[in-house]
Amino acid sequence: MTAPIDTAVAEKVPRSNTGLLALYRQMRRVRTFEERVGELFVRGQSAGSMLHLSIGEESAAVGVASLMRDGDTFTTHHRGHGIFLARGADPNRMMAEIGGKEEGYCRGKGGSMHIADMGLGHLGANAIVGGGIPAVVGAGLASKREGKGAVSIAFFGDGAMQQGILYESMNMAALWDLPVIFVCINNQYGMGTRIEQATKGRALHERGLAFGLNSETVDGLDVRDVRAAAGRIIDGARGGTPGFLAVECYRFFGHARMDKSPYRTPEDEERGRAKDPVGFARKALVESGESSEAVLDALDAEIAREMDATIDFTVAAREPALQTMFRDVYAPGEPEPESVAARIDRILAGD
Amino acid sequence: MAEMTYRDALKQALRDAMAEDDTVMVIGEEVGRYGGAYGVTKGLYEEFGPDRLIDTPISEPAIVGAAVGAAMSGLRPVAELMYVDFIGMTMDQLGNQAAKIRYMFGGQVGVPMVLRTQGGTGRSAGAQHSQSLEAYVMHTPGLRLVMPATVSDAYHLLRQSLRQPDPVVFIEHKALYTMKEDVDLAAPAPEWGKARVHRTGDDLVIVTYSRQLHHALAAAEAMARKGVEATVIDLRSLNPLDFDTVRAHVERVGRVMVVSEGVMTAGVGAELSARIHEECFDFLAEPVIRVCGEDIPISVSVELEKNSVPTAAFIQTAGEKLVGLRSAA
Known part of the structure; x- marks a missing residue:
């Protein structure tokens, strides 16, 4: 893509997922969204303190999601905002869910760590490390039966590489030739524990190979590399050979909002943050002449406005009505659980 | 059939x-x-x-x-x-x-x-x-x-x-x-979530489920030979829980045993007992008795295993104590 782009760009930036500019745009959207999540928390509008930002991991989210199609499904871990956004989520409804509001994807009941959307094939974020992984085996069974080439992708962090459920799931996926992919976003930290403190086996793709999966490890610095590797793995899965992809990243900030990262030094962080997929893509766009600082500034400003609006949307959104508390424990039409207060009143009414 | x-x-x-x-x-x-x-x-x-x-x-x-x-x-x-x-x-x-x-x-x-x-x-x-x-x-x-x-x-x-x-x-x-x-598999299915009353008697109610139903029924037959008539309720499902059926019989009879194979503490029997006490308090002639598994692991020994959980004889003994020895009447 060499055509010059004027500064009124934002609407003209191609929304197809192919070129670097489009990938940059999505990565910037992820980063800016995450920054706004942090602001929402600071403003006291977030429903919880359990907010895990994916800043530094944008290439993994965007590189893989850019290859997903209608009908594909996925699960994410607790640090999954970027993946869902890159897959096409409405950032307003995402932010409202993080704020615990009725307008959110899950009507305020799920929040950051349990966001889901069946429309986009998001089978759910998960707050249990590894907890969302085996669902893609089941989704893969369903997809294989249907025979339309849809894949199901489990996203998780390096922390889950030490959970047994991953290996049970990889084994089943390989055994049954399922259209399933396991994507480990290795941000080097499981909460405060560096991967070197968690395992000796740090060539993560070797674990996939051991189960007979197409497996690669890719550096997350250049989203084009991630996308290329993901393309190989996903194509394999669509053809019936499941895969594993590890994307090497760096978690720019603490585990959650309250974590000031006492387990690493500012020097460590500076070194780690050199692996910045957003900055790298921006530089590459300018240096190649594919874009310019001015164009990208305008794009960034447009994205900032889009993401600013998510906070306004969330602040204005409604709290779920109290009576919705008992809804959706069971299917619609089933009796809802009786509240403790109602039960007490009923018991004592006879006296 | x-x-x-x-x-x-x-x-x-x-x-x-x-x-x-x-x-x-x-x-x-x-x-x-x-x-x-x-x-x-x-x-x-x-x-x-x-x-x-x-x-x-x-x-x-x-x-x-x-x-x-x-x-x-x-x-x-x-x-x-x-x-x-x-x-x-x-x-x-x-x-x-x-x-x-x-x-x-x-x-x-x-x-x-x-x-x-x-x-x-x-x-x-x-x-x-x-x-x-x-x-x-x-x-x-x-x-x-x-x-x-x-x-x-x-x-x-x-x-x-x-x-x-x-x-x-x-x-x-x-x-x-x-x-x-x-x-008769072609017969109409029972209503989902509804307990089944296998036997009706006026002296005590036994609320149970799974295999203990059969022990409870055997105990009830044995008690009947001594003139004690038990109502035996099989819950069938614990969620949904048909408490309406339990309540109706407890309020009529006033003496209740909850029989379960699971260990007693914080078990199904505890939940049932709590609900019966709360909801049927004015109708109880005696405290609800839990006849449950002992609070121990299960042994391989046939004798130890058998006596770790309620037997028909044990249920019968407990039932007779409930209606007889401790009767307020």
Whole structure:
């Protein structure tokens, strides 16, 4: 893509997922969204303190999601905002869910760590490390039966590489030739524990190979590399050979909002943050002449406005009505659980 | 009417459900070629093939987790957990995923799966293959819990479980598989979630479920020979729980025993006892008595095992104490 782009760009930036500019745009959207999540928390509008930002991991989210199609499904871990956004989520409804509001994807009941959307094939974020992984085996069974080439992708962090459920799931996926992919976003930290403190086996793709999966490890610095590797793995899965992809990243900030990262030094962080997929893509766009600082500034400003609006949307959104508390424990039409207060009143009414 | 075993009734329920709905599939250890550790699925592999009876590696958490994902993707999986004692292995997928997905996701999707398993004593299977862990399940909102005691219920409750929109944990009793009964599978199914009153008497009420129904009925017959008449209620399902039926009989009779094979402390009996005390307080002539498993692991020794859980004789003795020795009348 060499055509010059004027500064009124934002609407003209191609929304197809192919070129670097489009990938940059999505990565910037992820980063800016995450920054706004942090602001929402600071403003006291977030429903919880359990907010895990994916800043530094944008290439993994965007590189893989850019290859997903209608009908594909996925699960994410607790640090999954970027993946869902890159897959096409409405950032307003995402932010409202993080704020615990009725307008959110899950009507305020799920929040950051349990966001889901069946429309986009998001089978759910998960707050249990590894907890969302085996669902893609089941989704893969369903997809294989249907025979339309849809894949199901489990996203998780390096922390889950030490959970047994991953290996049970990889084994089943390989055994049954399922259209399933396991994507480990290795941000080097499981909460405060560096991967070197968690395992000796740090060539993560070797674990996939051991189960007979197409497996690669890719550096997350250049989203084009991630996308290329993901393309190989996903194509394999669509053809019936499941895969594993590890994307090497760096978690720019603490585990959650309250974590000031006492387990690493500012020097460590500076070194780690050199692996910045957003900055790298921006530089590459300018240096190649594919874009310019001015164009990208305008794009960034447009994205900032889009993401600013998510906070306004969330602040204005409604709290779920109290009576919705008992809804959706069971299917619609089933009796809802009786509240403790109602039960007490009923018991004592006879006296 | 035809004579049938509990095992064959379960198999027939699976067969009929699979024939009727091609999204129904069975997934678990030894469910296909082997035919199930207790033979429940024997023959179904030949009938329905490897895509409908999926033999798995020994990976209980992923079996349940795969069933969750399949259920969210339009299939109706029956995951088999060979022993309920392994439920701890699967508790994340069952308790954190299956049970909560509809709620966490704001009602977008349900998890219409059945987890078939079996529990209880009776085969000298030891401390890790003989437990009654239904309280673990009952303690988790979002999970239905069904425990059939009769051949007819084995068939009908499994068919009904396979039509539920929410996850059902279906716990069979290992000592009942060879039990025979004349059943008419074409007869109308019982109402889902409704207890069955097997016997009506005015001296005490025995509330029970699963295999202890048969011990309770034997005890009731023995007591009847001494002039003590018991009402015996089989709950059939613990979620939904038909407390209306329990309440009606407790209020009429005023003396109640809750009989369960699970250990006493914080168990199903504790929950039932608490509810009866709360809701029927003015009608009770005596405290509710829990006749439960002892608060100990199960031994391999036949004698120790047998006496770790209620026997018919033990239930009878407890019942006679409740109506006689401690009677206020």
